Amino acid sequence: MKRWLAALLVLALSAMAQEVLKVGVVVSATGPAASLGIPERNTFLMLQEMLDRTGGVAGRKVQFIILDDASDTTQAVRNTRRLVEEGVVAIIGTTTTPASLGMIPVVAEAKVPMISLAASKDIIHPVDAQRFWVFKTPQTEELMARAIVADMVARGVKTVGYIGFNDAYGEGWARFFEAEAKAKGLQVVASERYARTDTSVTGQVLRIIARRPDAVLIGASGTPAVLPQRTLRERGYAGLIYQTHGVANPDFLRVGGKDVEGTLLPAGPILVAEQLPSTFPSKRVALDYIQRYEAKYGIGSYSTFGAHAWDAWLILKPALERALKRVDPAKDLAGFRSALRDEIEATRNLVATHGVFTFSKEDHLGLRFEDAAVMVQIEGGRWKLERIFR
Amino acid sequence: MDATILSFLLLDGLQNGVVYGLLALSLVLVFAVTRVILVPIGELLMFAPLSLVWLLEGKLPGTLWLALALGGAWALMDRGRGALLPLLGGVGLFLLFLVAQGRPFLAHGAAVLLVVYLGVATYRVFFQPMRGATVLSLLIMAVGLHVAYQGLGLVFFGPEQFRPAPLLSGEVMVGLSWQGVLVLLFAALSLAGLYLFFRFSLFGKALLAAAENRLGARLSGIRPEEAGMVAFGIASLLAALSGLLLAPLINAAYFMGFMLGLKGFVAAILGGLASYPVAFLGALLVGLFESFTSFYASAYKEALVFLLLVPALFYQSLRARTVEE
Numbered sequence: 190m191k192r193w194l195a196a197l198l199v200l201a202l203s204a205m206a207q208e209v210l211k212v213g214v215v216v217s218a219t220g221p222a223a224s225l226g227i228p229e230r231n232t233f234l235m236l237q238e239m240l241d242r243t244g245g246v247a248g249r250k251v252q253f254i255i256l257d258d259a260s261d262t263t264q265a266v267r268n269t270r271r272l273v274e275e276g277v278v279a280i281i282g283t284t285t286t287p288a289s290l291g292m293i294p295v296v297a298e299a300k301v302p303m304i305s306l307a308a309s310k311d312i313i314h315p316v317d318a319q320r321f322w323v324f325k326t327p328q329t330e331e332l333m334a335r336a337i338v339a340d341m342v343a344r345g346v347k348t349v350g351y352i353g354f355n356d357a358y359g360e361g362w363a364r365f366f367e368a369e370a371k372a373k374g375l376q377v378v379a380s381e382r383y384a385r386t387d388t389s390v391t392g393q394v395l396r397i398i399a400r401r402p403d404a405v406l407i408g409a410s411g412t413p414a415v416l417p418q419r420t421l422r423e424r425g426y427a428g429l430i431y432q433t434h435g436v437a438n439p440d441f442l443r444v445g446g447k448d449v450e451g452t453l454l455p456a457g458p459i460l461v462a463e464q465l466p467s468t469f470p471s472k473r474v475a476l477d478y479i480q481r482y483e484a485k486y487g488i489g490s491y492s493t494f495g496a497h498a499w500d501a502w503l504i505l506k507p508a509l510e511r512a513l514k515r516v517d518p519a520k521d522l523a524g525f526r527s528a529l530r531d532e533i534e535a536t537r538n539l540v541a542t543h544g545v546f547t548f549s550k551e552d553h554l555g556l557r558f559e560d561a562a563v564m565v566q567i568e569g570g571r572w573k574l575e576r577i578f579r
Numbered sequence: 580m581d582a583t584i585l586s587f588l589l590l591d592g593l594q595n596g597v598v599y600g601l602l603a604l605s606l607v608l609v610f611a612v613t614r615v616i617l618v619p620i621g622e623l624l625m626f627a628p629l630s631l632v633w634l635l636e637g638k639l640p641g642t643l644w645l646a647l648a649l650g651g652a653w654a655l656m657d658r659g660r661g662a663l664l665p666l667l668g669g670v671g672l673f674l675l676f677l678v679a680q681g682r683p684f685l686a687h688g689a690a691v692l693l694v695v696y697l698g699v700a701t702y703r704v705f706f707q708p709m710r711g712a713t714v715l716s717l718l719i720m721a722v723g724l725h726v727a728y729q730g731l732g733l734v735f736f737g738p739e740q741f742r743p744a745p746l747l748s749g750e751v752m753v754g755l756s757w758q759g760v761l762v763l764l765f766a767a768l769s770l771a772g773l774y775l776f777f778r779f780s781l782f783g784k785a786l787l788a789a790a791e792n793r794l795g796a797r798l799s800g801i802r803p804e805e806a807g808m809v810a811f812g813i814a815s816l817l818a819a820l821s822g823l824l825l826a827p828l829i830n831a832a833y834f835m836g837f838m839l840g841l842k843g844f845v846a847a848i849l850g851g852l853a854s855y856p857v858a859f860l861g862a863l864l865v866g867l868f869e870s871f872t873s874f875y876a877s878a879y880k881e882a883l884v885f886l887l888l889v890p891a892l893f894y895q896s897l898r899a900r901t902v903e904e
Contacts, residue, residue, distance in 0.1 A: 219733060220738075221738070221834065222738075223733065223737075223738035224737075224739055227738075352877075355877075355878060381877040381878075382877045382878040382880075383873070383877060384838070386835055386838040388595065388825070388828070388829035388835070388838075388839065389591055389594075389595055389829070389869075389870070389873075390873065391587060391591035391870065391873070392588060392591065392870050392871065392872070392873030392874035392875075392877065392880075393873050393874070395584050395587055395588065395874060396874050396877075399584065411738075411739060411740075412739045412740035412832065413740060413830075413832075415740070415742075416829070416830060423750075423756075424753075425753065438739075440739040440740075444739070444740050444741065444742050444830055446742075
């Protein structure tokens with residue numbers, strides 16, 4: 190009798206435990222990519238609170254298991270394995286491109302759908318046997334480079350110089366930007382590199398100025414992107430200066446001060462959500478996110494990076510609801526993960542903060558250029574909407 | 580290349596070179612006296628401007644608590660009369676920080692004193708107990724401290740850069756800011772100061788003696804522990820002052836110090852970790868080399884700068900005698 194009771198208890202407990210949907214999250218909350226990873230982590234903490242209050246998805250509780258990879262690929266891969274063993278239904282993350290690439294073989298082998306929060310196109314292209322399981326939310330360099338080149342052409346720029354990080358970020362931008370520029374008839378007259386930790390870029394800047402380009406693009410992210418721009422201004426460069434969307438955070442404005450006035454950059458529409466025309470599809474969703482985030486973390490605290498995490502959840506939530514109708518994860522976890530992947534791929538016209546997502550068998554980014562990129566200018570220490578492509 | 584570009588590159592290289600030079604001198608001094616390769620000197624350099632930024636915003640930086648914690652450990656290890664120095668120093672530092680919040684002049688002094696106190700306490704707590712250890716063990720400790728201080732820097736100051744306002748704004752001429760002139764002046768003054776200190780003061784001579792021959796110095800009444808503390812103190816002082824002067828030019832962040840220290844180390848190696856003038860000249864060479872490679876082949880700059888080590892090490896190994904540990 191006692192044994193029966195004990196067995197029943199175990200069954201009941203495990204049934205209750207299985208009611209919880211576990212979603213794995215890997216972000217870079219520390220290390221060099223922390224300025225991107227921290228708002229992403231904060232977004233999931235906020236989501237967890239919301240879901241606990243409203244009762245989760247389709248009557249089931251949702252639990253985010255959030256792990257920090259310290260901006261390190263090895264740690265990200267280890268975290269992914271741990272999450273797979275924990276029995277998560279999907280994995281969101283991680284913040285950086287190299288670490289996301291490292292996670293792909295692991296999720297493909299375990300057959301767990303993954304939504305990356307990193308930029309590079311290589312994460313989801315081409316959709317092969319491994320990338321079958323992988324989606325992502327942020328705009329690619331390719332998409333953003335298109336916005337920059339379109340803006341340059343519209344302003345009558347003929348020659349451009351490039352200076353970027355000597356790492357995956359800077360090289361990726363160099364590749365896509367130079368290809369797009371050549372395709373549109375622009376001439377790239379200089380292509381220089383510098384390190385995040387460099388204390389001087391005088392040499393590179395002198396070389397660029399000597400070639401007299403109409404515009405210069407700085408392929409860098411965060412506050413280290415200020416140094417080349419300040420050096421360009423100090424050496425008397427008077428042409429247009431472009432930055433990438435990697436600088437779209439308040440710290441860049443704080444360190445840059447008046448040296449970055451007039452800078453042009455491509456960005457996800459959420460950066461200037463309030464200034465978007467009311468017909469812009471993602472405006473309402475973006476304002477909603479900003480309001481929630483600022484209510485929890487303070488006015489002016491939101492960044493475009495946290496919004497990528499929010500978008501990942503906006504995609505995952507309806508997919509979870511649809512998959513739950515087909516398979517019960519408590520009975521068949523592998524079947525549920527596979528059904529969930531199919532449902533993510535079946536996402537159509539989903540309006541999120543950074544654009545409108547429509548996935549397909551060949552396209553695991555799903556963003557349309559016109560909805561996902563705008564050009565922004567820094568004016569009076571604030572982001573000002575400069576151009577939309579719709 | 581024309582004359583303008585050449586002069587800009589020379590100035591840029593000189594400005595970077597003198598800072599590497601001061602770091603190289605500190606590294607040589609510390610190595611000669613204590614046989615420690617002071618890897619965390621870059622972190623000490625960055626702690627000064629970052630703490631300053633925090634103070635000017637009216638906040639107490641986390642580095643203060645780190646310094647006080649190490650000071651406490653120092654006092655515990657030195658029980659008795661020896662504990663007076665760290666205790667009084669710690670209390671004084673804390674009071675200074677309380678009054679210096681939001682006051683630029685005091686805040687600069689407080690940031691420098693903090694780093695000096697932290698540097699000396701680092702020696703007392705971590706290196707003095709293992710002063711008999713091999714160079715390799717000391718190096719492992721130094722690398723460990725570098726990793727720890729860098730990690731703490733991220734916790735204390737966040738991932739982004741900061742730019743304190745320059746002491747002097749504006750430019751003397753195109754390509755040379757007043758702040759850059761300050762850096763050059765400071766380097767010249769430090770060189771003169773160090774020369775006078777070692778040449779004429781009893782303390783300086785004692786330090787040189789301790790570096791030259793530990794046992795001999797001990798026999799003539801010089802305590803090696805004290806010499807170690809003074810060496811760390813001087814190194815931290817130079818690092819803190821360079822950090823404060825450099826920060827408006829380069830933007831300070833927790834991750835920026837290591838590369839500066841490493842390039843100072845390359846220069847120190849060019850001088851065989853023994854010769855002060857050669858180390859300083861080596862630093863100028865590194866600075867100029869870096870400036871010119873960033874003009875001609877920016878993608879390979881870092882690799883080329885560190886390649887400078889190869890011929891230097893090769894030369895050292897050719898003329899090396901067996902040195903007893």
